[in-house]
Amino acid sequence: MKLAKTLLAAAVVVGSLGGIAVAQDKVVIGVSVPAADHGWTGGVNYFAQQAIDRLKVTYPNAEFVFASAPDAPKQIADIEDMVATRGIDALVILPGDPDAMTSAIKQVKDAGKFVTVVDRQLSINGVENLYVAGDNPGLGANAAAYFKEALPDGGNIVILRGLPIPIDQQRFDGFMAGIKDTNLKVLDDEFANWNRDDGFKVMQDFLTRFPDIKGVWTQDDDISLGAIEAIKQAGRENDMFVVGGAGMQQIIQAVAAGDKLTPVDVSYSPAMIATAIELTTAHLVSGVQVSGRYVLDSTLITKDNAAGFLDASSPF
């Protein structure tokens, strides 16, 4: 996060210096994201629109086309329309399903557009000019490091996973590698689909099944919220702790307040879409060099640093 902010600040400063000299025609930037089907993607939509509103003021000659799609075919249709009818110069895309969309995104690149891919790796290397993402293996590894520290003598833990897509696997592998050679025992892992209701159900059943659970890793704060209700219902909130991920405000507030049930969280901010849009716009408007890979850290949020992650205006 810090790295990105520095880069961003540099980009914006350079951009504002060069901006005066470049009095070119309008540039059009297409922004395509998945529909708000859970809290995190909701955050992506919010931060994307917020960035667009802000950048429109900063760069009067930049124009944005924003589209939000519920599935891969719709998202492909969106970007085809952007190229064919809206004449975009650049595309910022968070692909809902990166494997399914790789060839469609490559066509945009082949048509000579600047392509920025956010969060999810395409199946072919070198398609995108700019890649901005969170650190998924790091999210798992940081959570694992906390489990090792909190349970030095080991103990039983359960894992609630997201959806069966590569991101989830990277997080899971990162976590499992982190707890290798410890006495931490994973009793079971089940998919809770990054969804509160499913988090509630899966946790209820884990509680029925296992009388001794010391820790719960949900890797997502939406799942955490459901799991926490199930734990409270069973009256076992003093037996275990829950570690989520993403940095949802509600959870960060609990962390800041020193809640024993949610002692820490791991950041994975949907605001990365805003970083990507800003960098892309700076490049197009002012010719700032931004090509490359930008990976935002998945930081461990504890009681001590939680204040820095609080943002009252964020809907996520």
Next chain:
Amino acid sequence: MSASAPDTAAKPRRGFRIDLKTAGPLLALALLVLLGITLNENFLSYSNLTNVLARSSFIGIIAIGATFVITAGGLDLSVGSMAAVIAGVMIMVMNWLIPTMGIGWGVVLAGMLAGILLGGVAGVFNGLMITRGRIEAFIVTLGTMGIFRSLVTFLANGGTLSLNFNVADVYRPVYYDGVLGVPWPIIVFAVVAIAGEIVMRRTAFGRYCAAIGSSEQVARYSSINVDNVRLLTYILQGVLVGVAVLLYVPRLGSASSTTGVLWELEAIAGVIIGGTTLKGGYGRIWGTVVGVVILGLIGNILNLQSLISPYLNGAFQGVIIILAVLLQRERLTS
């Protein structure tokens, strides 16, 4: 939805006759319970059973409404999205009323009233479009499904609507507490199911639904007001979605665009597993209850074992659903 061609297959006239078709869903349920017992000793524990039943109660109450709609030859795909938008509006109404009414049951009751009313209004809209607008139920409710889903996303600004923490504390017991250890959702589910069974079997409305579903023309010639009966089924569906949401909101105190996703398909699946025919003409409420409990148990059993890879959960679910219906279909030929 209903075909004008007469149905040649002889339908069982009374639901109480003991035949194997009747026992089909019960047999599937019994097999599932046996499977659960062998997989995990905690399966039959009181807390597990109440967990599963309370969780199933939302879908169950909605599915009872769907039984009437489907029996009358209709279909309502909008119930999941409708539930989400009702939950969202209820939360907004309650948060909005706090400054004037203070924290307490007054706010909660006002929220509940708003939920039921909105459900009824949504049902009236669906019903009028279908009966007076003469549009296929599938299309109308596919349309409202999208409208309601977008509305809740819009109201939540793409994020999550959360109920004020203090009100949530007042409201919470509606999901978690109950009478004599039986949680409220289960009690409400049971009351709605018994009332539904009586309405379906013992009232003119129930018989009209079946008559319309089996042949709209004949029903019309028998001077049944087809449009009004149909309209009523959609209103009943809407109100029951409202009732389900009353029980859903206190559980997590939040609503987002993921609330109620695919509930419509789960409700319809529960209805069909229970022995109601998808093309209408025959419906049974108790079957729907069994169907919904079967669906709830499948999810529960999958979480209670480690034998089946979580990647295959969907396949297991599909197999059980098809088997449950197959058990009934075989009876027809024998």
